[in-house]
Amino acid sequence: MDKIGESTLFIDLSALEHNYRYLKSKIAPETKFLAVVKAFAYGSDMVSIAKKMESLEADYLAVAYAKEGVLLRNAGIKIPILVLHPQPINFGEIIDNNLEPSLYSPKILREFLAEAKQRQLANFPVHIKFNTGLNRLGFWESDVAFIHQQLQGRNESKVISIFSHLAASEDKNEKEFSQTQISTFEKISKEIDQKLGYSPFRHMLNTSGIINYPQAQFEMVRSGIGLYGYGNDAKVDAQLKPVATLKTVISQIHKIEPHESVGYNRAYKSEGYRITATLPLGHADGIGRQYGSGKTYVSINGKKALIIGNVCMDMIMIDITGIDCKEGDEVLIFGEESSAEDFAGSANTISYEILTAISSRVKRVVTS
Structure with missing residues (x-):
């Protein structure tokens, strides 16, 4: 690195590629990979990170809020972008920018479907978030019938994935709790498939989940902190490079x-x-x-x-x-x-x- 004269954050894309390839080596070749680039790509540079992930052929990106996804679209990013925590006020720009919302509550589901109907959309991709124990966002297992009822006979949107989030994937003392979450999600996915008549792809694992619960990788995994060089475990950290x-x-x-x-x-x-x-x-x-x-x-x-x-x-x-x-x-x-x-x-x-x-x-x- 050249000599600096002021406070500077260096962002190493070769380290990012190394980490991506390491994490990919832990999953099956056919499993999709979602790169989490929210919060300005964990404080680095969201556009540069997203472009690198796109060039590495990551399958998805994820952001927290709609404005992050809009920024990426304005920068020329083309691959699918999941908005993890959308608000109804932003549904218009989500649709306009071909972002894919996570629908996580009855209110959010109803309001998005209303927006989709008003705009006369067809099969607009959405993701359904289920709460299996983290208790932040998500539908409950008992909401499957309600979700089906809301979607039945409508073609404005299409559920392309269902997902959940492990609460303690890095904590081996909480292995029983994590396994319970995984089992609950598997049960939900079967119910969803039966109700919808087709099988959305599934994702549940974060960085530590990829390492500790590879049997639950389903059709896609999500990684945030691991891409940036940290694996919540000293042995994993030794295999990664800080970006x-x-x-x-x-x-x-x-x-x-x-x-x-x-x-x-x-x-x-x-x-x-x-x-x-x-x-x-x-x-x-x-x-x-x-x-x-x-x-x-x-x-x-x-x-x-x-x-x-x-x-x-x-x-x-x-x-x-x-x-x-x-x-x-x-x-x-x-x-x-x-x-x-x-x-x-x-x-x-x-x-x-x-x-x-x-x-x-x-x-x-x-x-x-």
């Missing part, structure tokens, strides 16, 4: 005397002579206050430097005592050499949160 690397630079170095304080509220007080550095990155960039006060470290020239004091809106301060560095030197926040999972874990959170938190004002550089 995002966040770096910044040292703005200024200070020599701190004993009993001096650093930052707001004097949250850090020196017990002796220390050397500190200020970095142009703060909670407005996604590095929250929970990472301050000596909980988390960054890396300079391969050496660990603790974040000290309270994280500011635009700056963090680190202890560089004993580290050979100077103003303008690069600082690694997270990446392949020091993972986002480790960085997040030091503040008792997860890689998903720090990855998706990196704000749009941080420069993005996409590499292939």
Whole structure:
């Protein structure tokens, strides 16, 4: 990588391809693959990631909200896009942009069918979400008859898939619960097939599900965090490559005397002579206050430097005592050499949160 002069998030598409091929190796050749690119592709660059997935012949993309799908269509993305959490106000743009909505409640189903009828659609593709234990979104098993009743005799839309979501696929202590979810979904799928008179394709597995429950891959799997280099398991992480690397630079170095304080509220007080550095990155960039006060470290020239004091809106301060560095030197926040999972874990959170938190004002550089 070229020398940087500001906070920069590097996005490595070759790492993305590596992760995709690793995950594909865990499923049958005929199983479809859905790449989750919601939340700006987990905080990276949604368009670049989506284009790469399209070039790798992924079968589907998924976004959370309609506006994310519209952005991808406007960027020229052609492959099917599932909208996981649509709202009725957005049904028009979903239809106009050939996005495929997840219908997850009686209200959402009725309102989409009304919109489809008004527009005189024919066999517009929809996906039916079932709740098998996560208790976020989805119809219940007992709603199958209602769904059939609403769809019967109508051709404005067609159910092309049914799906659900495992609640604890990464937790081997919850294996019994996950197996129950899978069994419930299998029962639902049989009922749906009987009622509809045809078999929509099915999908239930997320990244950890692909690894831990391959017998439940059905006709498609979905992967988000795994594509970006994290598998919720140290052994899996070792096989993946982080797509995002966040770096910044040292703005200024200070020599701190004993009993001096650093930052707001004097949250850090020196017990002796220390050397500190200020970095142009703060909670407005996604590095929250929970990472301050000596909980988390960054890396300079391969050496660990603790974040000290309270994280500011635009700056963090680190202890560089004993580290050979100077103003303008690069600082690694997270990446392949020091993972986002480790960085997040030091503040008792997860890689998903720090990855998706990196704000749009941080420069993005996409590499292939």
